[in-house]
Amino acid sequence: MKKRLLIVILASILAVATLMFGCSKSTPASSSPATSSSAATTKPSSPAPTASSPTAGQTISASELATWEKNTYEAARKEGQxxxxxxxxxxxxDPMVEAFGKKYxxxxxxxYAxxxxxxxxxxxAEQESGQMIGDVVTTGLSDLRTFSTQGRLAYFSPPAAQVAGVKWVADPLHDQALFKEFSPVYSVSPQGAIINTKLVTPDKEPKSWMDLATPWWKGKITTQDPTVPGGANKMFYWIKRVYGEEAWSKIxxxxxxxxxxxxxxxxxxATGEYYIGLALAPRELASIPNTPTKYITFKEGTVVSEIGIGLLKGSPHPNASKLFINYMFEEGQDITGSTGRGSPMRAGARVDMPDLDLTGQKLLLTTPEEDLKGVAEARNDIKKYLAK
Amino acid sequence: MSIKNRVNRSSILMACLFLVVGFMILYPVGMVFFGSVWSSMPGASGHLSPRGYIEAFGNPSTYSLLWTTFWLATVRTVISVAIAISLAWIMARTNVRGKRILEISLLFTFFVPLLPRILAWIVLLSPRTGLLNVFLADILPFHLPPLNVFSYGGIILVSILVWVPVLYIFIAPAFKSMDASLEEAAKASGASMWSTVTRINLPLLAPAILATTALGFVRSMDSFVVEAMLGIRADIYVLTTKVYNYINLTEPPNYPAAMALSVTMLVITFFIVFFQWKLLGGKEYTTVTGKGYRPQVTKLGWGRWIAFAYVLTFLVVSTFLPLGVLIWGSFMKVVGVFSDSMYTFSHYQRAFSASGLWLAMKNTVLMSTAVATAGMVLCSLVAYTVVKTRVSGRRVLDFVVWIPWAVPSIVMALGFLWAYLFLPLPFRIYGTLLLMILALTTTGLPLGTRTMTSTIVQISNELEESAKASGATWLRTFTIIMVPLLSRGLVSGWILLFAFAVKDLSTVILLYSPESTVMSTQVWDWWRTGFLEEAIVLGLLEAVLIAICFVAATMLGERVGPQMSKEQRPTPKALLQ
Known part of the structure; x- marks a missing residue:
């Protein structure tokens, strides 16, 4: 009898847990690229008046930007953070926090790391439950595209990226053609290689991906795992695209x-365990200072990962969020370049690390369609060539 | 006191515990179950579907991963438990040389955080540049294949070194509390030392040994960090790596398959616990009776030096060597890279001037103290109910408290996130320290409960019965008889939970907010962004924090401890034995 009672209690707890969850679950409609317009069921905790901003594609003057910034700052101060x-x-x-705090x-x-x-x-989970903490997210563009497709982002086009006369390395708003709630790109992270200069003398330094197929390199190469999404996945996708599947076999x-x-x-x-690390970015050098290491690129071009910034739907501080996103296309560009986070998108922005200066480099970018098909397929296709 | 009243009180206690523990554990785990049969992430639109199970078990690689996970867990558990038992026996029942310093050193081993320890072993045993390999190549007159930490051997070695101190702390109280009269009787009957150990000691300690073995096995199955850092380079994958891949490295994340594998691990754990029950059967394992006891010390003669060397070797390999590398490395510009001007203080400057460090320290102390205190109250009640009552369902309760460790920690973290975000409460709990305390108390239940169970199981019912016969109420009996006798277990459990809460990352990683940041998240923040030396500095600071609280807790434990004779009263250093 008591055993039955206990079973009933246990089953009840499980059932209540599932029911509580099921009842509170909402069903955000997913959206597809270019047609995304659905709204996740979110409850902004403190909606504040939103300063109007120019629509994407519209060019604005510096004075219009200043007016927008003034109005938005007024509203953002009421939100506080x-x-x-x-x-x-x-x-x-840390430098970004300090500089933003000084300006605003x-x-x-x-x-929030x-x-x-x-x-x-x-x-x-935050959006579905209506308990939002986050306002803004920065991450790889492929992740942001996924968030957009899932209806997690809100529309915002930063005015600073639309000011007439400002030159950009590549259009930071290019995703607006594909996604309604698109994410502006504020930085790119080049994916080359890091070599140990004590072990790899200048004459042995690889210039092409195919140089790594020579016998001298056997057992000396470490790479990011190309079977999972990331820079190595893209690099090996490009290796196949340029040299065919045979290149995978040789490398x-x-x-x-x-x-x-x-x-x-x-x-x-850095320690000399391996001679070269593939699919690494210049910023990795910051963690191994004063070591015999060097960042290199290959003659075929530089594979890049784009880093975007998105406004989260249901953000508790929408005006402060917009102010910050916009800031990332103003002084934030210099901080991005000077701290080594990545290559800034604005032409002429401060870059302290020469490896992050992409001027004159051939950038190997992939389209969303390629990401979903060719790049994704490469993750599986390459497995047989990596088998030990 | 009528039997009926006692049964009723036990039943009420059991019902209350079921409600509390059931909610704490089964609610988030219910989310994991739900996720395994829901076609997408809980919270997103979807429908009931067996897709997760079909995908997970339709993939042939799952079976080879299961086998790898199983044999790795078995090997690591057997060796770890054997070493833990030998250490516990030497420290508790022999006159080993240098006992006091060895005791303190063994405890300290437990406090060193995991991530820096693994890094230390990478620095020591990388095949080409590992310090030990370079050293061996220099001194040996013949060529030896390099030791490689990125291998099955490396994974087994590091796991064992990390887990033995935990298992030692877990099993040592049972050795310390064992009544010596049985051993004396065996000796008086002419039994040899070996015969006494195998026929008296080991059977008496069977519950503690079995519980420790089960704990070790379950944790080995759930282990992830060691395998992720050392296994992938060697093409070694286990079940938790697969779960991680499904969640983190698959686009879009395959939650149903990840949850299905987690449920599978839960089922395996159920069988392990069931097997443990069957082995123990209904046997009595009481070793602390009302007749009084004193621990007997076996005089090893010259063997005490061998025992000393054995414990010292373990300490050097498990702690001093990697810790030395860590402290040394914290002053190097880059750990493991040698040059003319390789030393610096900058890592300490940067770590201590980091924004939010002092808030993180304050939060850590608050959170860990609350987790340890609330956890020990709950764990003591659960252990008491399971061991000292005959109420129906106690074994189910015993199993339920295992569950948090049966589910991979990365999945359990998602279970907590989903569970508490969707819990309709009049106040906000998400992002607060309160939620982190609740989650960590839940994941710490297996550790605290096992510690208390292995202590309570050795206390005879006659002590309680005598008190009750003298007219003492249940509460008074519990406080004046049980609590003093359990003080060692309580203090050791408190320290274990405190250290567990300070070091834990996987449980809180999805639950913390900028206001509730803790030290482990700060360590992780430095670690993941490449500043390993700063992470090491903060990791060492964590160890110091735990050590300070350990000293404070043992001093407090001494003041409020049992009113025993001087010989019986545990010394601060022995409190965790």
Missing amino acids: VVWYTQDAKTHT PGVKLVV TQSGGLGPKIA GAQGLILERDRNLQARAV
Whole structure:
């Protein structure tokens, strides 16, 4: 009798848990690229008057930007803060917090460090439950496109990216042609390689991807895992696109050591464990200072990962969020370049690390369609060439 | 006191515990179950579907991962438990040389955080540049294949070194509390030391050993960080790596398959716990009776030096060597990279001037104290109910408290996130320290409950019965008889939960907000962005924080501890034995 009672209690707890969850669950309609217009069921905790901003594609004058900024700052001060979900290092976020606070007293930029895998579920769960903490998210563009498709982002086109006469390395608003709730790109991260200069003498330094297929490189190469999404996935996609699948076979036969932790990979090169680390960015050098290491690119071009910034739907501080997003296309560009986060999109923005200066480089960009098909297929197709 | 009243009180206690523990554990785990049969992420639109199970088990690689996970867990558990038992026996029942310093050192081993320890082993045992490999190549007159930390051997070695101190702390109280009269009787009957150990000690300690073995096995199955950092380079994957891939490295994330594998691990855990019950059967394992006891010390003669060397070797390999590398590395510009001007203080300057460090320290102390205190109250009641009552359903309760460790921590974190975000409350709990305390108390239940169970199981009912016969109420009996006798277990459990809460990252990673940031998230923040030396500095600071609280707790434990004779009263250093 008591056993039955206990079983009933246990089953009830499970049922109540599931029911509570099921009842509170909403069903945001997913949207497809270019037609995304659905709204996730979210409850902004403190809606504030939103300053109007120019629509994407519209060019504005510097004085219009100043007016928008003044109005938005007034509204943002009432909100007090903006919460920034980011994977960036403190070396990048701390200067950004300080500079933003100086320019906009009374609007605090609060950094929330996230891991890429936990970002999606966290944003989704916050929005579905109406308990939003985050306002703005910066991450890789492919993740942001996924968020947009899922209806997680709100529309905002930063006026600073639309000021007439300002030159950009590439159009930061290019995704507006594909997604209604698009994410502006504020930075790109080049994906080249880091070599150990003690072990790789100048005459051995690879100029082409195919140089790595020569016998000298056998057992000396470590790479980010190309079987999962990321820079290595894109790099190997481009290797096949340029040289065909045979190139995978030749490079794969070198006994590539796969790694998923970029920092450990960079350190393995710095200590001399491996001679070269593929699909690493210049910013990885910041964690291995004063070591015999060097960032290199290949003659075929530079694979880049685009870093975007998105306004979260249901943001508790919408005006402060817009102010911050806009800031990322003003002084934020200089901070991005000077702290080594990535290459800024605005031409002439401050870049302290020469490797981040992409002037004159051939950038290998992929379209969303390629990301969904060719790049995704490459993750599976390459597995047989990596087998030990 | 009538039997009927006692049964009723036990039933009420059981019902209350079921409600509390059931809610804390089954609600978030219910989310995991739900996620395994929901076609998309809980919270997103979808429908009931077996897709997750079909995808997970339709993939042939899942079976090889299951096998790898199983044999790795078995090997690591067997070796870890064997070493933990040998250490516990030496420290509790022998006159080993240098006992006091060894005791303190063994406890300290537990406090060193995991991530920096793994990094230390990478620095020591990387095949080409590892310090040990370079050293061995220099001194050995013959060529030896390099030791490689990125291998099955490396994973097993590091896991064992990390887990033995935990298992030691878990099993040592049972050795310390064992009544010596049985051993004396065996000796008086002419039994050899070996015969006494195998026929008296081991059977008496069977519950603690089995519980420790089960704990070790379940945690080995759930282990992720060691495998992720050391396994992937060597093409070694386990079940938790697969779960991680489904959630983090698949576009879009495949939650149903990840949850289906997690439910599978839960089922495996159920069988492990069930097997443990069956092995124990209904046997009595009381070793602390009303007749009084004193621990007997086996005189090892010259063997005490061998025992000393054995414990010292373990300490050097598990702690001193990696810790030395860490402290040394914290002053190097880049750990493991040697040059003429390789030393710097900048990591300390940067770590200590980081924004939010002091808030994180304050939050950590508050949160960990609350987790340890609330956890021990709950764990003591659960352990008491399971061991000292005959109320129906106690075994189900015993199983339920295992669950948080049966589910991979990355999945359990999602379970907490989903559970508490959708919980209709009149106040906001998401993003607060309160939620983190609740989540960590839940995930700490297996640890705290096992610690208390292995202590309570050895206390005879006759002590309670004598008190009751003298007219003491249940509450008074519990406070004047049980609590003093359990003080060692309580203090050791408190310290374990405190340290667990300070070091935990996976549980809180999705739950914290900028206001509730803690030290583990700060360590992780430095770590993931490449500043490993700063992460090491903060990791060492974490260890110091735990050590300070350990000293404070043991001093407090001494003041409020049992009114025993001087010989019986545990010394501060022995409190965690």
